[in-house]
Amino acid sequence: MNEHAPALVVMLPIIGAVLIMLIRHNNLNWGIALLSGISTIYYSIILYLNARSVGTISYAMGGWEPPVGIEYRIDEFNSLLIALIAIVSFLILVYAKSSLNIELKKNKISTFYSMYLLCLGGLIGILSTGDAFNAFVFLEISSLATYVIISMGNDRRGLLAAYQYLIIGTIGATLYVIGVGLIFIITGSLNLYDISLKLADIELYRPLLASLAFITVGIALKIALFPLHAWLPNAYAFAPSVGTAFLASTATKVAIYLLIKYLYLVYGFDLVYSNQIFIFVVLSLSIIAMFGASMIAIFQRNLKKLFAYSSVAQIGYITLGIGIANYSGLIGSTVHIINHSIIKAAIFLAIGCLVFSSKIVNIDQLAGLGKRMPMVAVCITVSSLSLIGVPGTVGFISKWYLVLGSLEQGLWIVVFALAVSSILALIYVGRIIELIWFHTPVGGMVSQNKIPFEMIAVTVLMTIATIYFGIDTRLTGDLAKIAVENVLLGEQL
Amino acid sequence: MSSALYDFISSYNYYVIIFLMISGLFIVVSRGNMVKKLVGLALFQTSVYILYISPGKILNGTAPILDDGYSIYSSPFPHVLILTAIVVGIATLALGLSLVIRVNEEFGTIEEDELFDNELNNE
Numbered sequence: 001m002n003e004h005a006p007a008l009v010v011m012l013p014i015i016g017a018v019l020i021m022l023i024r025h026n027n028l029n030w031g032i033a034l035l036s037g038i039s040t041i042y043y044s045i046i047l048y049l050n051a052r053s054v055g056t057i058s059y060a061m062g063g064w065e066p067p068v069g070i071e072y073r074i075d076e077f078n079s080l081l082i083a084l085i086a087i088v089s090f091l092i093l094v095y096a097k098s099s100l101n102i103e104l105k106k107n108k109i110s111t112f113y114s115m116y117l118l119c120l121g122g123l124i125g126i127l128s129t130g131d132a133f134n135a136f137v138f139l140e141i142s143s144l145a146t147y148v149i150i151s152m153g154n155d156r157r158g159l160l161a162a163y164q165y166l167i168i169g170t171i172g173a174t175l176y177v178i179g180v181g182l183i184f185i186i187t188g189s190l191n192l193y194d195i196s197l198k199l200a201d202i203e204l205y206r207p208l209l210a211s212l213a214f215i216t217v218g219i220a221l222k223i224a225l226f227p228l229h230a231w232l233p234n235a236y237a238f239a240p241s242v243g244t245a246f247l248a249s250t251a252t253k254v255a256i257y258l259l260i261k262y263l264y265l266v267y268g269f270d271l272v273y274s275n276q277i278f279i280f281v282v283l284s285l286s287i288i289a290m291f292g293a294s295m296i297a298i299f300q301r302n303l304k305k306l307f308a309y310s311s312v313a314q315i316g317y318i319t320l321g322i323g324i325a326n327y328s329g330l331i332g333s334t335v336h337i338i339n340h341s342i343i344k345a346a347i348f349l350a351i352g353c354l355v356f357s358s359k360i361v362n363i364d365q366l367a368g369l370g371k372r373m374p375m376v377a378v379c380i381t382v383s384s385l386s387l388i389g390v391p392g393t394v395g396f397i398s399k400w401y402l403v404l405g406s407l408e409q410g411l412w413i414v415v416f417a418l419a420v421s422s423i424l425a426l427i428y429v430g431r432i433i434e435l436i437w438f439h440t441p442v443g444g445m446v447s448q449n450k451i452p453f454e455m456i457a458v459t460v461l462m463t464i465a466t467i468y469f470g471i472d473t474r475l476t477g478d479l480a481k482i483a484v485e486n487v488l489l490g491e492q493l
Numbered sequence: 494m495s496s497a498l499y500d501f502i503s504s505y506n507y508y509v510i511i512f513l514m515i516s517g518l519f520i521v522v523s524r525g526n527m528v529k530k531l532v533g534l535a536l537f538q539t540s541v542y543i544l545y546i547s548p549g550k551i552l553n554g555t556a557p558i559l560d561d562g563y564s565i566y567s568s569p570f571p572h573v574l575i576l577t578a579i580v581v582g583i584a585t586l587a588l589g590l591s592l593v594i595r596v597n598e599e600f601g602t603i604e605e606d607e608l609f610d611n612e613l614n615n616e
Contacts, residue, residue, distance in 0.1 A: 140581045184571075
């Protein structure tokens with residue numbers, strides 16, 4: 001079975017999703033979801049170990065040889081992300097049962113698990129496929145599942161958020177397909193590796209640049225890079241808490257990986273970065289994201305929306321590393337993909353606990369939380385501090401590499417921007433911490449439901465991870481280094 | 494003059510595609526009615542199907558069915574891709590329309606101006 005692991009990591013969640021739709025028994029389906037989650041983790045780890053020992057794995061889907069057939073290419077970078085996403089989404093699944101019982105109508109819970117697994121399968125598909133059009137299909141599979149997840153919550157505004165995302169997401173995916181179509185017209189191939197070989201001999205510079213622009217903008221809509229982020233805050237705010245935690249920690253990260261893959265492995269470093277305008281646009285948008293989104297976050301009252309805007313800002317950090325485009329900058333990006341995934345999972349899971357126990361939506365309601373729910377309060381505090389990048393947390397590691405990268409490139413303005421945006425983050429996080437620890441509870445805010453053990457356990461586990469990986473970087477930093485060295489900069493070094 | 498005309502005619506299909514693409518996108522951006530927006534979106538997607546299909550046509554080529562009488566065939570590859578893309582497009586449109594139905598049930602209107610001002614932006 002192990003040689004089919006590249007197909008299995010994609011198929012297992014999708015098979016689970018179909019089974020769940022057929023069975024429609026809430027608790028049984030939770031079991032099925034967990035089962036397919038854990039088997040996905042098993043195969044993703046096997047994939048990673050294989051990629052480490054034998055190098056890039058090429059898997060011909062259905063036995064059709066590439067470049068005509070669909071190829072799955074697994075290397076040390078994408079298998080690392082597959083493992084990360086499989087593990088994070090499994091932990092969120094463990095947490096999901098009790099939270100969904102409160103936040104969803106009973107007859108929707110099975111559908112939710114199904115969509116969750118479908119989305120997971122789609123995301124892993126995007127990561128593992130080596131085919132441009134196949135990536136589009138997986139992009140749409142995961143997006144369609146995402147729209148359903150967002151619209152499912154008890155808050156009816158979720159419907160509007162889902163519609164808004166559907167329009168923007170489809171435009172993004174279509175722009176991506178236009179870009180792929182242009183590449184297809186130029187090279188006659190859809191296999192990304194094959195394209196990267198053929199592009200080296202292409203002299204038609206203009207259509208190539210057009211395709212680069214279409215693909216970048218298309219994926220940037222999915223990433224929610226700053227001016228294209230309009231869908232994200234509403235989608236995160238009105239989705240069920242489990243859905244928010246899942247989307248925040250996986251969906252945007254996968255889109256970022258797709259962008260990195262195109263820039264470095266398909267178009268190639270030389271073509272993309274000989275183009276000054278491209279770097280300028282990426283860098284300035286990232287910096288505006290870091291400032292603008294943090295500024296907006298300061299004025300938010302809705303707790304989920306606040307952290308959604310913070311996500312937009314954090315995405316700015318990741319694309320900043322892509323724009324800096326040297327060794328340290330890329331490590332910063334890669335590490336921050338992993339770290340931000342852990343941080344945002346911890347925060348949104350903690351918020352899910354608050355919604356579960358006392359329907360907390362706005363930050364005013366956090367007053368005196370430290371006394372009422374010390375455990376959750378500590379989790380929110382620690383993971384928010386991680387967002388700022390306090391030393392000893394994961395956020396610090398990412399920022400360290402980003403600062404290092406911009407210094408090596410001589411980009412002093414970027415270092416300054418990083419510092420100022422950290423201060424902005426300190427303002428919105430500081431406001432929350434002040435409310436939690438230094439204010440007295442407002443009357444009538446008694447805890448209603450006791451938070452079940454598994455919800456607290458997963459939240460605490462995620463929070464501990466934000467500290468653990470901030471101190472011991474062997475699992476995150478070193479693996480990111482290996483990924484960047486062997487995959488992205490393989491030819492440059 | 495005639496060479497400009499020749500250029501126009503030889504890439505006539507691309508002008509059509511760009512026209513459809515822009516008009517689809519324009520409808521999505523300019524209309525407030527949620528159903529009309531989806532119509533624009535469908536138009537936008539459909540224009541991309543033509544973008545894929547048209548380079549697959551080879552002059553004097555026939556349908557790609559092996560036969561002794563013919564040696565030039567059009568490429569079947571784009572058609573296969575677009576079949577998939579059409580399915581994706583239908584799924585998106587169906588989901589979008591069902592969301593509009595649910596929005597209409599919940600809010601009693603499908604005009605975005607009213608909905609977004611009243612619901613999403615008034616915190």
